[in-house]
Amino acid sequence: MDPSWAELRNFAWFLNLQLKDCESSVFCDPELTGDTGLTGFKTFVVDFMILMAKDFATPSLSISDQSPGRLQMDMTGVKDEDLAPF
Numbered sequence: 877m878d879p880s881w882a883e884l885r886n887f888a889w890f891l892n893l894q895l896k897d898c899e900s901s902v903f904c905d906p907e908l909t910g911d912t913g914l915t916g917f918k919t920f921v922v923d924f925m926i927l928m929a930k931d932f933a934t935p936s937l938s939i940s941d942q943s944p945g946r947l948q949m950d951m952t953g954v955k956d957e958d959l960a961p962f
Contacts, residue, residue: 887933894925 902908904918 883933883935887929890932891925891929894929895922898922898925 898904898918898921901921903914904921909917
């Protein structure tokens with residue numbers, strides 16, 4: 877199933893926000909982390925953010941899985957006195 881333009885926009889918008897946060901994070905800056913063993917951490921974070929952005933942008937349920945909503949009642953012939961007899 878092809879994504880809609882809204883899904884593509886949401887994916888790009890959310891991923892852009894996450895990538896900006898990643899670039900400004902001290903945990904992803906090699907100059908600040910130095911030789912602490914976090915060499916593949918930024919790659920892991922970016923891969924995870926791509927999955928998270930995809931999950932954020934796509935609907936979680938198909939329309940057929942959702943409930944039909946509220947049941948409508950036919951109120952023809954009902955008088956005000958029947959609804960509020962006080």
